[in-house]
Amino acid sequence: MLRNDDQLAQWDRENFFHSSTHLAQHARGETPTRIISTASGVHIQDRDGTRFLDAFAGLYCVNAGYGRHEIADAISEQAHELAYYHSYVGHGTEASITLAKMIMDRAPGHMSKVYFGLTGSDANETNIKLIWYYNNILGRPEKKKIISRWRGYHGSGLMTGSLTGLSFFHNKFDLPLNNVIHTDAPYYFRRDDRSLTEAQFSAQCAAELESLIATEGAENIAAFIGEPVLGTGGIVPPPAGYWAAIQAVLDRHDILLVADEVVTGFGRLGTMFGSEHYGMKPDFITIAKGLTSAYAPLSGSIISDRVWKVLEQGTDENGPIGHGWTYSAHPICAAAGVANLKLIDDLNLIANAKEVGAYLNATMKEAIADHIHVGDVRGEGLLCAVELVAEKANTTLFDPSRKIGPSIVAAMLERGVIARAMPQGDIIGFAPPFCITKAEVDTVVGVTVDAVKSILG
Known part of the structure; x- marks a missing residue:
């Protein structure tokens, strides 16, 4: 569990201006302070020892993977x-x-x-x-x-x-x-x-x-x-x-x-x-x-x-x-x-990005494209997105106030995988490090399917 009552979290709320954050909620302690302490390969770990598979490479950033000495x-x-x-x-x-x-x-x-x-x-x-x-x-x-x-x-x-x-x-x-x-x-x-x-x-x-x-x-x-x-x-x-x-x-x-x-x-x-x-x-x-x-x-x-x-x-x-x-x-x-x-x-990581990226997009499409609320599964290389819709036949979008995308991403986080809820739409984004393996992709896809079902049935 993330702790919100210790000194470091208090310092964070009192002193740290975070990017793209609901400032008032964070300052009041209504949103968690997540402090990341270590990382290796495609995984990061917070200070409480909870390990996550980072399927977004920070912010599309850590191409070579974490922990490269x-x-x-x-x-x-x-x-x-x-x-x-x-x-x-x-x-x-x-x-x-x-x-x-x-x-x-x-x-x-x-x-x-x-x-x-x-x-x-x-x-x-x-x-x-x-x-x-x-x-x-x-x-x-x-x-x-x-x-x-x-x-x-x-x-x-x-x-x-x-x-x-x-x-x-x-x-x-x-x-x-x-x-x-x-x-x-x-x-x-x-x-x-x-x-x-x-x-x-x-x-x-x-x-x-x-x-x-x-x-x-x-x-x-x-x-x-x-x-x-x-x-x-x-x-x-x-x-x-x-x-x-x-x-x-x-x-x-x-x-x-x-x-x-x-x-x-x-x-x-x-x-x-x-x-x-x-x-x-x-x-x-x-x-x-x-x-x-x-x-x-x-x-x-x-x-x-x-x-x-x-x-x-x-x-x-x-x-x-x-x-x-x-x-x-x-x-x-x-x-x-x-x-x-x-x-x-x-490490021939660009070739791995091409091969495993194709596997990610194909596996994600096969696993979830038929869901009644999945409107689109798309991507190229090690970029992939799943877009959710209220009505599949006419691609009617969900009411933004329902926050379907953020809810699914939160459910994925509970299951140990980090994806990104993209802005202006209920879109789940993936951009993992280039060193990701097909077995790790299988984990990402499985967690995505479970999270979507947990929120949308």
């Missing part, structure tokens, strides 16, 4: 040798330079350089600043609007929270800001016209994007940002032909593409990048979680050849570029990244 040792060695130095005015460290080389060796061939940050949010802030700089250098000061998608997730800062297409991240924050506009999500399961094939729905999404561009004016639109697979918006793989159709529209109107690969980068789909998986040709790739398996905070903006040439031109004309973070390319974080990417290669 190779990464921990690299962090320790770097901290003892050189704990910090900045990356301003041409400075670097062995770790940061090596990691940049390793990233570019893995990135699509038309990419040129990587800029380091700490989180996916700040990496997308960097992307937008550089996109605006790019168009100013090209003499197009009006070309500044960014198109994002409803249900997309790109961060929770001011600009990145605006790009995010989930109302939870906008309400009462005066977001979205100007210069951000949203188009429809490629959410085939929730399409209005049930008669459409996937290819027809993709064509409809592209046509809606084309119409939005015509309304706003292509001369005013700088970029389109999208996750290869929608993550927090419901774990939604794109329908057939989607990215090819979108890419054609962007190319026709000279609009840059930002592929937000914070979730998909470094192997989650069974390929190094989601861009590669879907044949995208981005001008920016946002990376974070899988870069270090979250053993240390690190993100990156990978920049294409064509954008880089304009950035160089800008500094020839205007002097050093006015952008930087104090902790960019932090050597401890970079050392974690080097060890993490090497470990992923050495």
